[in-house]
Amino acid sequence: MDSMITAAARALAAGDLLGVLNRVALREDPPALALRGIAMARLGDFARAKALLQKAARGFGPREAVARARCIVAEAEIALVSRDLGWPAKSLEAARATLERRGDRLNAAHARHLSVRRLVLIGRLDEAEQTLAEIDPSPLPPALRAAHELVIAGIAIRRLRTQVARTALAQAARAARHSGIEALVAEVESATALLRAPAARLIARGGARLLLLEEVERLPATGALIIDACRNSVRTADAIVALATRPVLFALARALAEAWPGDVSRNALVARAFRAKEADESHRARLRVEIGRLRAALRGLAEISATADGFALLPHRASGIVVLAPPVEERHATLLALLADGEAWSSSGLALALGTSSRSVQRALDALASAGRVQSFGRGPARRWVTPPVPGFPTVLLLPAPPPGS
Template sequence: MDSILNAAAQALATGDVLGALNRVALRDDPGALALRGTAMAQLGDLPRARQLLAQAARGFGRHETVARARCVLAEAEIALVSRDLTWPEGRLEAARQVLSQRGDAANAAHAGIIAARRDLLLGHLDGASQYLAALSPRALPPPLLAGYWLVSAGIDIRRVRVASARRALQQAEEAARQSGQPGLLAETEAARRSLDGPAARLRRQGVETAVSLDAVEALFGSETVVCDATSNALRQAGLAVSLSRRPVLFALLRVLAEAWPGDASREHLLARAFHARQADESHRARLRVEMTRLRQLIGSIADVSATPSGFRLVPRAGDVAVLALPLDDQHAAVMALLADGELWSSSALAMVLDSSPRSIQRALRALQEAGKAQAVGRGRAQRWALLTLPGFPTTLLLPNAGRV
C-alpha cells in the first residue's frame, strides 16, 4: 500500500472520513476505490458504497485474493445493514475461507460474525450459534468482540435465557467501551435497555399486565398453562406444543384460554377462528372436528371439554394465562422489524417473517395509511421505515425458530 493509501486508511480508522476521501477522491485504482467505498458506507451512501466496492473487487488481480475477499466482506456488511437479504451468502463464506487460509484472522472472524448476524435476523438460531462456536472470543479485537457478544445475547434473548443474555450484553458493553466507538457503545446500551423493559402482555383471569422477559422466562418454567401468542404455542413447565403451522387451532386455543376458568360460546369461537358472521350447521360440524384435533395435540398439557353453551379448557395442573405481543396491532411484527431504524424492502420483511410478499405489502400499505410507516424510493429501490418508533422492545416479536 502506498503512502497516500496508508494515510487514507489511517484517517478512516480514526473516524476522519472526509480526510480519507480528500486523499483518494481523484484516484480510480482498486485500493483507492475500496477506501472510497468504505468511506461512503460510513457516510451513509450505501448504494454508492456497494458500487465502489464491487468495482474495486473486479479491479484487483487474480492473485490479490485477500484484497478481493475484503471487498466482498465489506459488501456483505453493507448488504446486511441495508437489509438486502437476497445478497448471495455463498460469496461471504468463500471470502471467509480465503481470509482464514491466508492468515487474515481478524477479517475472517468479522465474516463469521456478519454471517451469524444474518442468521440471527432470519431466526436461524442454530446457524448463528455454529458461527459463534467457530470463533475464539479471546482472540478478537474489541470492536469484533462487542459484535460477537451482541449476537450471543440476541440468541439467548430469542430463546428466553435472560441471565445468559444479560451477561453477554455486559461483556459486549465492556468491549464496546474498549473499542472507543460511540456508535457501538450506543448499540449495546440500547440492547440492554430493551432487555430490561416490558417484553409482553400477560392476561390472567381477565387482568392484563405488562411483564419483563425475566417474568416470561419464569412463567415458561412454572406450572401455569401458558397460551403463548408470541410464538403460537401452549407451554407448561418447560414443555411446549407448537401450533405455529395450525393458525385455526391456535385461534380456538386462545379464545378458550382467554375465557378460562369459564367456557367460550360456540358463536364466539366460530367468529374468532372462522370469521363466521352467521354460523350454520356446517360451521358447527367443522368446529367439532377442529376441537377434536386440538384436544389430541395439547392432550399432554390440557384437555378440552364440551359445555352446554360451548367449550372449556381444562388444564392437567395449574391455572391458565395468555401471553400476548406487547403491541396490540395486527401488524406488530412488521413494526418491530422497522423499529430497528434501518430501511427495509418488502421482500426482506417477507423473508424474515416467513410470509408472502403480497401479505407484507398489504401490511405496509395499511401502516402507511395509518400514518405509522412511510415509503422511500420507488420500484425495486423502494424501502420502508417507521414514521415514529412504537416505544416497545422487539424481543418477542422477531423470528424465534429455536424457541419452541
C-alpha cells in the same frame, strides 16, 4: 501500500470517517476506492458505497485476491445493514475462506460474524450458534469483540436467556467504549434497551399486565399452562404443542384460556375462530370437529369439557392457565417489529425474515404506507422501507425465532 492509504486505513479503524475521506477523496486507485466505499457506507450512503466497492474489486489484479475478498466482505456488510438479506451467502463464504488461507484472520472473523448476523435476522438460530462457536473471540480487537458479544446477546434474547444476554451486552459495552467508536456504543445501548422494554402482556382471570423479558423467561417455572400468542403455541415447563400452522385451533385455545376458569359459549367460539357474525348449523358442526382436533393436540396438557353453553379448558397438572400476548396486538405487528429496529429494510429482506412471500410483504407494506405507518425511499431493487421507532413497541417476542421446542 503508500503512507496516505495507511493513514486512511488507521482513521477508518478508529471510526474517523472524515479523516478517511480527507485522505483519499480525490484518488481513483483500487485501495482508495475501497476505503472511500467503506467510509461512505458508515455514513449511510449505501448506494454510493456499493458502487465504489464494486469498482475497487474490479480494479484489483489477479494477485490481489485478499483485497478483492475484503471488498466482497464490505459489500456483504452493506447488504446486511441495509437489510438486503438476499445477497449470495456463498460469495461471502468464499471470500472468508480466501482471507483465512492468506492469513487475514481478523477480516475472516468479521466475514463469519456477518454470516452469523444474517442467520439471526432470519431466525436460523441453530446454524448461527454453530457458526459462532467456530470463532475464537480472544484475539479480536475491541470493535470486533463488541460485535461478537452483540451476536451472542441477539441469539440469547430470541431464546429467552436473559442472563446470558445481559452478560454479553455488558461485555459488548466495555469493548465498544474501548474501541472509541460512538456508533458502536450507541448500537450496544439500543440492544440493552430491549431488556428494559415490555416484551409481552400476561392475561389471566380477566386481568392483564405487562412483563419484561426476564419475567417471560421465568413464567414456565410458575407451573402454569401457557397459551403463547407470541409464538402461537401451548406450553408448560416440560412440554410444548406448536399451533403456528393451525390458526383455528390456536384461536379456540386462546379464547378458552382467556375465559378460564369459566367457559365460552359456542356462538362466541364460532365468532372468534371462524369470524362469523351468527352461528348456523354448519358452523356448529365445524366447531365440533375443530374442538375434537384441539382435544387431540392438547392431550396430556389439558382437557376440553363440554358445558351447557359451550366449552371449558381444564389443565391436567398445571397450576392455572395464562395467555402470553404481545403488548400491542394489531395487524402486521410482526412486520412492524422488524422495522422497529430503525434500519432500512428491503421488501425481499422482510420476506426472508418472516418466511413468507414477497408479494404478501409488499401488500402489507402498501397498506401500512397508506395508513402512514411506514415510508419508503429509492426505486426498484434499491427501494427501502423504514418506520420511526414506536416507544415501547414489542419487538423482542415478535422477532424471528426457532420453532417452539427447538
